[in-house]
Amino acid sequence: MKKLLVLATAIFAFNAPVFADYPEKDITLIVPWSAGGGTDTIARSLVKNAKQYIGVNVNVVNKTGGQGVVGMNATKMARPDGYTAGMITFGLSTYRLMGLSDISYRDYELLQLLNQSSAAISVNKGSQFTSLDDVIQYSKANPGIVTLGHTGAGAAWHLSAASLGVMHDVEFNYIPFAGGAPTRSALLGGHVSLAATGIDEVKDLYEAGEVNILAVNAATRHPAFPNVPTLAEAGYKIDAPVLDWRGLALPKNVPADRVAFLEEGFKKMFNDPEFRALAKQKGLILVYEDSDGFEGFLGNMEQVLQPTLDAVGLLK
Template sequence: MSLTVVLGMTVLTGCGGATAKTSGARAGKSADFPNKPISLIVPFAAGGGTDTTARALAKAAEKVFKQPVTVVNKTGGGGSVGMTEGSNAKSDGYTVTVVTVELTTLPHLGLSPITYQNFKPVGMMNYEPAAITVRADSPWQTMKDFLDYAKANPGKVRLGNSGTGAIWHLAAAALEKETGTKFNHIPFEGAAPAITALLGGHVDAVPVSPPEVKSQVESGKLRSLAVLDDKPAEVLPGVKTLKEETGIAFDYIGTWRGLGVPKDTPDEIVQALSEGFLKGMEDEEFKAFMKKNGLTIVSKDSSSFGQYVKENDERFGKLIPELGLSKK
């Protein structure tokens, strides 16, 4: 498990970021915050990766806030239902929402009524890149083999993804665009069924996260060819990055999780939440949970996370229409 921490509270323009500057009166207003339980909305089902990560962080944050942090699952719409409810909550800091990369993709797909601008960012907690993975008996031994074949045989490589317009479809589309290849994208209802299809020989490869293929790679059933990131994934030892394998590097697409509050939440409350949850991410039990599950802690404070989300939104605002997926 790797831990990346980006700190430094600054003023954001157009990102809804918190500022460190408050008057004495306003600072006093948050001096006793929080003084009652905090609700943490998770926009996905109980038991999934986002839910279990949120529950582990909630447990760690309780030690910091000295108040219960209660997870509430609000599912539907690929995360849109829960994030919409969170954005419309009371702006007092007592309802925090787990926001995911879908906050910056669903609006451009015409599938969500809200955008990142409906939130003030609290902080980022996790990031996972894509890894191109094939069956152990695949004829492609390297990423170069895979891309060379794809270039020579446009549309023949069947690439299973987690759904049309979902993050792993977009990650594969970005790879396609940057390498001059053309894949046959096969959508499934999530990464797990795409991996099952790969194991059964129904697709040739999947572009999902390292933790999602970790157990199958370790058992010798699958083989990852490259990680689409600037650095290798700890859970896939020996697997190089795309740049190390091919010399190709670009602005990779991956999945992330963070926290947000309604856009009108006072800045000093946002700062208190950001500092508290960041401290929670340093908790040994939380770090042990993330390592056990092969997840990477990438920690950004309110300002840094706000800028990161804005850049993601701008990128998907260009890529999704290019793919003909925009329904606006």
Template sequence: MKKKPWQKYVLVAAGVAMLSALSISEYVDHRTLRDHSNTFPMKPITLVVPYAAGGGTDITARALAKAAAKHLGQPITVVNRTGGGGSVGLMEGAEAQADGYTVTYLVAELTTLPHLGLLPLTYERFKPLLQTNMDPSAITVRADAPWKTAEAFLEDASAHPGKLKMGNAGTGSIWHLAAAMLEQKSGVRFTHIPYEGAGPAVSALMSGFVDAVPVSPAEVKTYVDQGKLRILAIQADTISEAFPSVPTLQQATGLRVHFIGTWRGLAVPKDTPDDIAGMLADALIKGTEDEEFREEMRKHGLGLRVKDAEAFARQLKESHDTFARLIPDLGLSRK
């Protein structure tokens, strides 16, 4: 049956109305997906730490989680995901749902492991929130060890290649690279013993399973203060604020070694909405300003170095590019 002219207009008008409704619906959905200011966070946040409890990363994470939770209105739960020198936790964080409920504590190993062929992703899989701190390597032995100076330690290592066991936080970890750089600069050779984080490496030193560790001052401070461990030298251009009486490696041995150590910062998966990332960054930065957090950092000898998302992004790229050159030079690349 032939449609009357007025029926055509009704159909056209109905079609336009439907399209308009769909457009409005899509617009509302689009806005809802991108405006979380009134809904986020609705549940606790998970903070993935890629190392075992007890190390500097874990200590910093727990102190910051407590401080930042005050500004989020939800608790931040720290979970330790160990394995692969940090790669297990970093991969879990990168592959988490990009909804802001999983934050990862990034460590320097994120920019070393890819060049070693031990991590199938790079910093580009994350959206940086902020950097929290930076610490140099501290060559540390037991208090009853026969070496009273870094020079004596290296002389023994030179006379007996491979004799001295150097513990580290995992193959390819920044502390492994610190020891490897020391080998390169001094011409000695250690036997490297990897552990799942600095905490276990320090425990191994305390128990006599290794002769030394090149971890951060913070990770040995408690035992140094108790007189159980001794720091021989700091691998940096300047002395450590936590141990001002400990010489730099150059002061102790004449070897010129620039800063080598760790930095730590927080990030979310790269596709996390900007407004959610901004809310997290704001709460975390306020957490770093919390006096209780800062006191915890001072107590453990952790170096406070706060950078915003933009500056932290630059740090990530610079570190990645540095180790892209350094790791092949040290003969450690497995790629």
């Protein structure tokens, strides 16, 4: 018994400095969507000055596929040592409801909510459509002809466009892509007629005159896009806007002291003046909730999305 006690004491003494010295190396932040998209942009902007606040760099790694499942599952399955964090996004609220994956927010140690975004319906500068009414009227006369690019069935931008179609009896031809960047490229290249993206994701293209935003799926106009009408203002109101969200999480069972350290560190990055200025420049609406508030938000989100998914035939 005495030998066991000595051994346990030795093990504790050996392990203690590891926790005290954390972090000893850079931290990885897994982003489940492609480089250049809205989620990737906010992640890289957030951690740009990470070393100033936590003493090490945070390196973004993009792991795409499965409508975000691949990357978010990689975060869930990562070693729980505090050296891997992940961006979790809107899809986590729909996977189980759609029967795509068993993962949900309950599988993570939540850190914080970062952002909420509203969807935009956009066309390229050479489009035959100059208003949302043009799109709706043409689509009603030609069901299934108008192609609409998005980031996957059940993703926020798809549900935003699909809810518009359901409410106003319009049939689009939905074309999925692996993130906002390839969706924008398809729109610019004329491979799709419309794109449903975060409005912030097309800000630069809009300001450069490369795309025209026909409407935003929100209750009010976006402050960075005062000339873009809401769906209701464009004549096609829907019951409730579908908003995208992004947040930070860790695998389960990360030691409590490391969780607390990362919560504090990422909050400092969130409040970094350079990050907040860049978010404003990009049209990103920042919304902070701590781990408890984030959990409550996600629980409510599942309840809100159930009838939406049912309306578009995606609820399992």
